[in-house]
Amino acid sequence: MKKIINVTINNKPCELAVESNQTLADLLRYDFGLTGTKKGCDTGDCGACTVILDGDTVNSCLVLAVQADGSMVETIEGLSNEDGLHPLQKAFVEKGAIQCGFCSPGMIMSAKNLLDKNDNPSDWEIKEGISGNLCRCTGYQKIFEAISSQCSKPNSDINPNINQGGPHGKI
Amino acid sequence: MLLPKFEFHEPASIQEAIELKKKYRTDARLLAGGTDLLVHLKKKLITTDHVISLLRIKDLGQIKNNKESVEIGACVTMARLSESKVIQENFCAIKAGADNLGTHLIRNRATLGGNVCNASPAADTICSLIVYQAHALLESTDGKRELPIESFFMSPGKTDIRDNEILTGFKLSIPGKNCGAHYIQLGKRKSSEINIVNVASFIQFDPSDQTIMNSRIALGSVAATPIRSFHAEKILQNKKASESLFYEAGEAARHKDCKPIDDFRGTADYRKAMIGVLTKRTLDAAFKQVQAQ
Ligand SMILES: Cc1cc2nc3c(=O)[nH]c(=O)nc-3n(C[C@H](O)[C@H](O)[C@H](O)COP(=O)(O)OP(=O)(O)OC[C@H]3O[C@@H](n4cnc5c(N)ncnc54)[C@H](O)[C@@H]3O)c2cc1C
Ligand code: FES
Ligand code: FES
Numbered sequence: 001m002k003k004i005i006n007v008t009i010n011n012k013p014c015e016l017a018v019e020s021n022q023t024l025a026d027l028l029r030y031d032f033g034l035t036g037t038k039k040g041c042d043t044g045d046c047g048a049c050t051v052i053l054d055g056d057t058v059n060s061c062l063v064l065a066v067q068a069d070g071s072m073v074e075t076i077e078g079l080s081n082e083d084g085l086h087p088l089q090k091a092f093v094e095k096g097a098i099q100c101g102f103c104s105p106g107m108i109m110s111a112k113n114l115l116d117k118n119d120n121p122s123d124w125e126i127k128e129g130i131s132g133n134l135c136r137c138t139g140y141q142k143i144f145e146a147i148s149s150q151c152s153k154p155n156s157d158i159n160p161n162i163n164q165g166g167p168h169g170k171i
Numbered sequence: 172m173l174l175p176k177f178e179f180h181e182p183a184s185i186q187e188a189i190e191l192k193k194k195y196r197t198d199a200r201l202l203a204g205g206t207d208l209l210v211h212l213k214k215k216l217i218t219t220d221h222v223i224s225l226l227r228i229k230d231l232g233q234i235k236n237n238k239e240s241v242e243i244g245a246c247v248t249m250a251r252l253s254e255s256k257v258i259q260e261n262f263c264a265i266k267a268g269a270d271n272l273g274t275h276l277i278r279n280r281a282t283l284g285g286n287v288c289n290a291s292p293a294a295d296t297i298c299s300l301i302v303y304q305a306h307a308l309l310e311s312t313d314g315k316r317e318l319p320i321e322s323f324f325m326s327p328g329k330t331d332i333r334d335n336e337i338l339t340g341f342k343l344s345i346p347g348k349n350c351g352a353h354y355i356q357l358g359k360r361k362s363s364e365i366n367i368v369n370v371a372s373f374i375q376f377d378p379s380d381q382t383i384m385n386s387r388i389a390l391g392s393v394a395a396t397p398i399r400s401f402h403a404e405k406i407l408q409n410k411k412a413s414e415s416l417f418y419e420a421g422e423a424a425r426h427k428d429c430k431p432i433d434d435f436r437g438t439a440d441y442r443k444a445m446i447g448v449l450t451k452r453t454l455d456a457a458f459k460q461v462q463a464q
């Protein structure tokens with residue numbers, strides 16, 4: 001059975017009917033043609049479908065479209081404007097943080113949300129902030145450098161040790 | 172992966188939700204963050220005709236501080252738990268689990284109620300809820316019921332919740348002074364990993380001479396449900412805290428209290444050995460907290 005929802009996608013309010021078993025990822029891709037949001041696993045493991053829902057990043061493959069009723073959704077397509085790419089997107093290009101590009105939209109949405117909430121994250125916070133986004137190509141280092149370059153105080157002394165100790169609760 | 176077709180309900184109050192649950196019983200599944208339910212539906216591990224979303228019920232999304240106790244709504248997310256001051260200050264073992272469950276994307280959706288009702292023996296919040304002696308708050312059209320969390324779990328994926336009930340939240344007494352607690356999980360990597368083993372410990376000291384008056388230790392991933400480590404607790408009772416005592420407790424947990432299985436994540440022997448290590452480490456950390464008070 002279809003339900004009517006009101007949802008604001010990249011600042012554009014819209015009203016439409018959705019199937020109750022449709023995910024937000026499918027709504028974006030098939031109803032809106034916003035195919036920047038990718039589907040990798042469809043089960044919450046890879047982060048390719050990352051979008052920002054009411055200010056928080058989510059796996060859009062694990063959110064029902066009906067649950068987005070009354071919400072604001074930001075996707076990768078909402079980042080660029082008439083002046084061109086978002087600075088974070090530019091940094092990904094310039095630092096070589098994109099290879100096949102499949103993970104990039106999700107990775108950039110996670111990074112954007114991280115920087116929106118904290119414009120000067122630590123190395124650890126950057127790594128933690130993209131820990132839900134898998135990349136099969138880059139080895140993460142260049143992605144890390146691209147995000148690092150967009151911090152308010154870019155860290156020139158990049159620590160390449162991806163395994164540095166985490167917050168408590170972990171060995 | 173397609174989700175099967177179902178009818179979707181979005182009650183705005185607990186009353187509406189329990190009426191829907193009464194009407195549909197086992198034909199309906201409750202949906203909180205969906206990070207377990209939607210995966211299970213997609214993988215066709217379960218089916219359902221009705222999905223009742225709890226996320227629009229404001230009461231379920233709150234953390235209420237009643238001074239001596241705290242009530243955590245079933246739909247409070249891991250991200251909210253991590254940020255909450257009352258949780259940080261009084262229930263750091265819950266925070267340690269919430270901080271590390273899944274990935275930051277999952278933590279923005281995954282709820283405490285969902286983690287508990289999913290009833291995985293490896294779940295990241297249950298051991299801590301057990302050592303804090305949390306009570307599960309259940310509600311149906313027949314009334315309310317309160318259950319000690321320890322007796323809530325029957326087997327993997329199965330809890331003592333009735334067909335017409337929903338879990339509305341948890342009640343936890345705020346531990347007094349001279350108490351410390353900690354939780355550690357061991358996975359193969361830091362993010363999005365199902366635990367090989369996980370342990371929570373809670374200890375209460377006599378401030379005059381640092382003897383242990385009370386302790387509770389819960390072990391995860393070593394039985395069909397998270398379990399208490401009674402032998403380890405007995406070793407601690409009325410003894411003065413020391414590293415060697417904590418080691419001894421760890422060895423008791425390892426050899427007497429757990430019966431893990433071999434699987435691809437780890438052998439039973441490895442799990443046992445790590446239960447010993449984590450029990451000792453969580454006790455050490457809990458003791459250090461008390462010393463720092
Ligand atoms: C990629 C990934 C990584 C994960 N990593 C971890 C991890 O590291 N540690 C861990 O413990 N878990 C992990 N999980 C599992 C899951 O995220 C957690 O168990 C989460 O807390 C479930 O909460 P939810 O709100 O999403 O539950 P849902 O999926 O909405 O519900 C789970 C179950 O509980 C029932 N339920 C939910 N709320 C209620 C209620 N109020 N009353 C009665 N029944 C209810 C539902 O009907 C369903 O059966 C992971 C999942 C994914 C997809
Ligand atoms: S497609 Fe959503 S997490 Fe992989
Ligand atoms: S660039 Fe190919 S997956 Fe990341």
